[in-house]
Amino acid sequence: MAQQHKKPKQADDASPNDDSNRIKDPKDWTTGAEPMTGAQESYLHTLAGEAGEEVEPKLTKAEASERIDELQEKTGRGQGGSR
Template sequence: MSEPTNAIKDPADWTTGEEPATGAQESYLNTLASEAHEEVPDGLTKAEASVKIDELQEKTGRGR
């Protein structure tokens, strides 16, 4: 019996990663960017938004 894995797929490997960021991603990015006193670039893809969210969570302490 194999153990289940909780592996998280790298955003660069997402099949939908090149699609535009979702509304939820954009909303959360704007919240994080405001807290981090940063600007969010327009036109991010889903994968780029995910990477930026991770970066800003780390910077704001929300990723803990």
């Protein structure tokens, strides 16, 4: 009897019900209550400067992410925005 060879499972073989790659709402992040990262803070300052707004101090990761989304929309840097 011939031996069957299974090809290794690849990322594109994921089941349609596998939502591990879906974009989660920042409120649902397990680390969302932690302080924003240095990268988030830096990008917030860049966006806020372009938008003529201030950056709120001591935001959480989730709050910073939501604020980044707002400022990206305002400055045109968001997805689908043209610069």
